[in-house]
Structure formats: C-alpha cells, structure tokens
Amino acid sequence: MSAETAVVADDATVIRQAVTAAIRQNLEPAATERAYPGHFTIVADGHWFGEENTWPGLDSWQMAGAYLLLGRTPLVLDYFDYVQASQRADGNIPFAIFPADEPPTAETLRTYGRGLRYPDDVFTYRSTKDPSARRKWLGLFHHWIAGINPLGALGATCYVLLADELFATTHDEAWLRAKLASVEAAGRSLLSRKSANGLVAGAGFYCEMAPRHQWDGVTQCYVVHAFRRLAALCGALGQADRAQAWSREAETLTARFREVYWRGDHFAEYVHPQRGVVDLHGLSDVNWAAVAYDVAAPAQADALWPRMMGEPAFWHGGMPTQTVSKPFTYQEWEFFQSHEDVGFAVPVGPLYDVAAMGRVWFLEWQACVKRDETQRALASAVKVGRAGLANGGFWHERYHPLQVPRVDSTGPKGYCEYPAILVRLVLGHPEIFGRVEVGG
Numbered sequence: 178m179s180a181e182t183a184v185v186a187d188d189a190t191v192i193r194q195a196v197t198a199a200i201r202q203n204l205e206p207a208a209t210e211r212a213y214p215g216h217f218t219i220v221a222d223g224h225w226f227g228e229e230n231t232w233p234g235l236d237s238w239q240m241a242g243a244y245l246l247l248g249r250t251p252l253v254l255d256y257f258d259y260v261q262a263s264q265r266a267d268g269n270i271p272f273a274i275f276p277a278d279e280p281p282t283a284e285t286l287r288t289y290g291r292g293l294r295y296p297d298d299v300f301t302y303r304s305t306k307d308p309s310a311r312r313k314w315l316g317l318f319h320h321w322i323a324g325i326n327p328l329g330a331l332g333a334t335c336y337v338l339l340a341d342e343l344f345a346t347t348h349d350e351a352w353l354r355a356k357l358a359s360v361e362a363a364g365r366s367l368l369s370r371k372s373a374n375g376l377v378a379g380a381g382f383y384c385e386m387a388p389r390h391q392w393d394g395v396t397q398c399y400v401v402h403a404f405r406r407l408a409a410l411c412g413a414l415g416q417a418d419r420a421q422a423w424s425r426e427a428e429t430l431t432a433r434f435r436e437v438y439w440r441g442d443h444f445a446e447y448v449h450p451q452r453g454v455v456d457l458h459g460l461s462d463v464n465w466a467a468v469a470y471d472v473a474a475p476a477q478a479d480a481l482w483p484r485m486m487g488e489p490a491f492w493h494g495g496m497p498t499q500t501v502s503k504p505f506t507y508q509e510w511e512f513f514q515s516h517e518d519v520g521f522a523v524p525v526g527p528l529y530d531v532a533a534m535g536r537v538w539f540l541e542w543q544a545c546v547k548r549d550e551t552q553r554a555l556a557s558a559v560k561v562g563r564a565g566l567a568n569g570g571f572w573h574e575r576y577h578p579l580q581v582p583r584v585d586s587t588g589p590k591g592y593c594e595y596p597a598i599l600v601r602l603v604l605g606h607p608e609i610f611g612r613v614e615v616g617g
Contacts, residue, residue: 188559195562196603197616198570199596204243207593208252212276214306215255217244221571221591227275231314233260234272234328235383235536236594238335243597245346246604254352255306257343260336261359262302263316267369268362270332271298271316278313288521292319292326320385324517327388329379330370330396333363334403341406344413354414361419364407367400368426375433376448384500384530386523387511389455392448394463395540397434401427402470431472438463442480444473446501452510459503460488462537469543482548491541494584496564496576497557498538504531504578525587532575533584535594542602551609558602558610561595572596 208217212229219226219236231237241253263271275281277299281290298316320326340360344353370377372392381389382396404427411419437454438444444463445456464481467473473481485491490502509515512527538557545554565572572595574588603610 203596225589234331268366273317277315327380389447398466458501465540
C-alpha cells in the first residue's frame with residue numbers, strides 16, 4: 178500500500194483504519210502464546226527478538242495494557258504469572274527472558290548477553306493451565322554496557338505498573354492480596370538503586386545509545402509514578418502504613434527531581450557522574466514524563482507547557498515523538514564507547530535511540546491528556562496512524578530524524594509498540610475519539 182493510497186483525508190477514517198491494522202495485523206498475531214500461556218512477542222510475527230523470548234520491560238507492559246483494553250485479561254494475567262516467576266530474591270525483574278533448555282552460547286555471553294548469570298538466574302516455570310509443562314528460562318538483569326547499565330530500572334518499574342493496571346481492570350482484591358508482596362519487592366529493588374545524591378541510578382530508562390549515564394530524568398519520573406501506584410495498591414487493601422511509606426518515597430524523589438533537573442522553564446535531560454546536569458539537546462522527553470506523571474510542580478508545568486507546545490522538532494518529519502528537540506548536538510563523551518569497550522562490534526550508531534519512538538509518544542499524549550490538550554493528542558494519533566497505513570498497516574521501532582524534514586524508519590517492520598500505544602490512546606480515551614468501530 179503506497180502512502181498516496183493509504184493516507185485518507187478524513188481523520189476519523191484514518192484513526193479507524195489504523196486502529197484496525199494495529200489490532201488485526203499486529204497485536205492479535207503477536208499473541209500466539211507459543212512459549213507459555215500468556216506469551217506474546219513484541220514483533221507481530223515473532224521473527225525478530227526471538228520467537229520464545231519475553232521482554233518484561235516497557236514494550237510488553239505497553240502491549241499488556243492494550244490487551245486489557247481489548248478484553249484479553251486472561252492473557253495478561255497469565256503473562257503476569259510468568260514474569261513473577263522470573264523475579265529474583267532481591268525483588269528485581271529482568272528486562273529480557275530467554276529459553277534455558279541449553280546454556281547460553283559463548284557468542285551470546287560475549288555480546289548482547291554479557292550480563293547473563295547462568296545458572297544463577299535460571300528459573301523453572303510451570304503454568305497453572307498446564308502443570309505438566311515445565312521449562313527452564315533465564316532472566317537478563319544487567320545490560321551489555323556493563324559499567325553504565327542502562328535499562329536497569331526498567332523491569333521492576335514496569336512490573337509494578339502492570340500490577341496496577343491489572344487491578345484497575347479486574348478489581349480483584351484476592352488477586353492483589355496474593356501478588357502484593359511480590360510487587361512491593363519490586364518496589365524495594367527500585368529503592369535499592371537510590372544513590373547518595375538522592376536520585377535513582379540505572380542510566381537511560383529506555384535508551385541505550387546514548388545511555389544517559391547515570392541518572393536519567395525519565396527514570397526518576399517513572400519511579401515516582403511506580404511508587405505512587407504502589408501506595409494506591411497498598412491502600413486498596415487497607416494497608417495504610419505501607420501506603421504512606423510508599424507515598425513518602427514518591428514525594429521525596431519528586432522533591433529531589435524538581436531541585437536537580439529544573440532549569441527555569443524546562444527540565445534537564447540527565448545527570449552525568451563527572452559532568453553534572455546535562456541539558457545540551459534542547460527539550461527532551463523528560464519534560465513530557467514530568468507532566469504526564471505529576472512530577473513537575475503545577476507552576477513548573479505551567480511555565481514549561483508553552484515551550485513544549487511551541488516546539489515543532491518533537492514531530493520532525495511528521496512522526497511523533499522524538500526524544501529530543503536538538504538531535505544533532507550530542508557530544509562524543511556521551512557515547513557509551515567513550516566510557517567502556519564492550520568487546521564486540523555494535524552494528525548500529527552510537528545515537529540509535531535518538532529517534533521518534535512509541536515510548537516517547539506514550540509520554541507525550543499522557544501529558545497532553547493531563548493538560549487537556551486533546552486536539553494535539555488527536556492530531557498525533559492521526560500522524561502515527563498515517564505512518565502505519567502508509568507502510569501496509571505496520572510500524573517500525575524507531576524513526577530517526579534526518580537533516581531534512583524527513584525521518585528514516587529503522588528496526589523491524591511489525592514492531593508492536595506504536596500499535597499498542599495507538600490502541601491505548603484511542604480506545605482508552607473515548608472522550609477524545611468517540612466510539613471507534615474496529616473493522617474485520
């Protein structure tokens with residue numbers, strides 16, 4: 178399907194066609210449950226990133242929320258059980274899980290699996306739906322950029338947020354009572370990452386290149402959000418003391434974030450161990466996160482918002498949403514190669530995550546909904562919808578800015594992040610989009 182034939186003038190038609198493609202061509206094919214009950218792949222046909230692998234970080238949490246909106250609650254409950262089985266004794270949750278029927282190869286341990294601990298992090302999973310089926314799996318908790326360790330806070334944060342969404346969907350107090358100890362353990366693992374400066378370490382929350390060494394602003398906002406949702410979960414079971422404890426942790430981190438990152442009319446991007454506060458790339462996704470999750474003080478959000486609304490670079494080439502508004506201003510000392518030799522050749526550039534990605538758009542439209550900026554949220558959905566329809570109903574993982582008003586799509590065709598976030602926005606906000614009929 179060409180861009181000319183796919184792009185329809187009627188925005189409502191674009192939304193309906195794009196949401197239909199997101200569900201029928203992407204999310205439904207991904208949920209084949211091929212590896213265990215509740216399993217879904219993060220690419221529609223499973224051909225990238227492993228047909229039996231699981232990614233319990235941002236991608237899968239975003240997809241799980243879409244499946245909940247589509248009435249696939251049993252799928253998500255089964256998925257949650259599997260991820261819970263991967264939890265380490267210290268409460269941490271891996272950001273990737275691989276089959277462990279055989280030990281990892283030497284090549285895997287030399288490259289992207291450098292952080293694997295075999296057999297220490299092997300677990301055996303037996304689904305309640307098929308107790309006879311027992312398989313060994315291996316969780317990945319540490320990144321291949323070992324010294325910086327981006328994504329370090331990803332798994333535990335998303336586990337907490339998924340538990341919160343599941344409870345909001347089911348209102349099942351018995352389920353929550355059975356799971357809360359595990360969910361709080363994940364929260365405590367996040368607390369253990371707090372550094373002497375009062376910030377949560379873990380480098381880029383969803384960025385590897387550049388890795389935002391070492392205290393990413395997005396990480397702080399997501400962890401605040403997770404602590405607040407933990408407080409709400411404890412409160413739902415009448416555990417007032419635990420709820421207050423998590424609320425205190427959330428507000429302590431919030432106050433520290435406001436103190437360190439606020440630059441007068443926007444928030445900085447990250448804090449570097451040697452160079453301090455880094456604010457080199459214009460406006461960043463940290464600002465969307467701060468507004469979306471009420472980490473910005475009301476006066477800060479009011480001062481920031483006109484700048485965000487007046488910045489066209491977030492939609493460079495017509496694709497929401499770029500991580501930063503000045504993508505061509507990175508310094509060599511920000512590359513992971515300037516910090517360590519990982520021991521193998523990485524086949525993508527050092528700024529691979531400086532791009533439009535669904536995870537950034539997710540923060541943008543949440544911030545827009547928070548600020549009642551509904552027309553921008555709708556317009557962004559139309560742009561994302563057009564991009565998918567122009568590609569035959571599929572999206573890519575990244576859309577890199579070029580030094581002309583265009584983007585270059587990279588990553589696998591059929592990556593499910595944009596489809597999941599489109600579904601979450603459109604079906605989750607009928608007050609903006611009305612009732613969208615999904616085609617066959």
